[in-house]
Amino acid sequence: MWPFRNSSATNVWRINADGTKPQQLTDYPVAAVPACSPDGNWVAFMANGQIFRMRSSGGRAESLAPVVSLSNIDWSPDSTRLAAMTAIPAKDGGVTRTLMLITPGVVNPRLLGAADAVGTIRFTTDGSAVAYRARQHGIDTIQIQPLDGSPPREFMTFSGATVGTFRWSPDGSKLAVGRQRVDSDVVLLRDQAKER
Numbered sequence: 001m002w003p004f005r006n007s008s009a010t011n012v013w014r015i016n017a018d019g020t021k022p023q024q025l026t027d028y029p030v031a032a033v034p035a036c037s038p039d040g041n042w043v044a045f046m047a048n049g050q051i052f053r054m055r056s057s058g059g060r061a062e063s064l065a066p067v068v069s070l071s072n073i074d075w076s077p078d079s080t081r082l083a084a085m086t087a088i089p090a091k092d093g094g095v096t097r098t099l100m101l102i103t104p105g106v107v108n109p110r111l112l113g114a115a116d117a118v119g120t121i122r123f124t125t126d127g128s129a130v131a132y133r134a135r136q137h138g139i140d141t142i143q144i145q146p147l148d149g150s151p152p153r154e155f156m157t158f159s160g161a162t163v164g165t166f167r168w169s170p171d172g173s174k175l176a177v178g179r180q181r182v183d184s185d186v187v188l189l190r191d192q193a194k195e196r
Contacts, residue, residue: 141158
């Protein structure tokens with residue numbers, strides 16, 4: 001993403017690793033959460049309340065799902081599916097967070113549970129599940145939701161600082177976790193001139 005280059009819009013750009021030849025790929029008021037497929041052929045992004053994909057070399061954008069992503073968009077390791085978190089209407093009039101699996105060329109995305117998910121989602125390195133962050137009672141966990149629809153399982157638990165993002169190493173042997181903590185103090189200021 002490259003906000004405000006050449007206009008007030010935020011769009012997806014492609015640039016060589018050495019910083020040369022920037023190329024604008026999208027043309028929307030706001031194109032967000034871009035994700036490149038592992039095979040390097042596609043880029044997915046969100047714009048105008050939809051999830052799109054387009055060739056990483058440029059061209060026409062293809063709508064994949066008419067929904068807003070509430071998380072990052074992640075590609076499966078084999079570049080055939082995408083995952084995103086979205087909200088669907090609930091019976092009580094509210095909304096429920098849902099993990100959505102998108103297969104390009106298939107009309108209806110597949111919906112899985114994960115109502116407690118917040119923030120980052122990632123496919124597991126073998127592509128059999130999607131991991132997501134959940135927060136309950138002030139404690140963050142990383143949950144693994146298998147794609148076969150079986151119940152999620154807890155993978156890691158963190159107390160204290162919030163989990164911001166996470167990502168597996170390319171060989172799947174390690175997990176990097178970004179955590180953040182906000183410290184703040186309360187300061188009382190008085191106008192002493194008025195107290196005299």
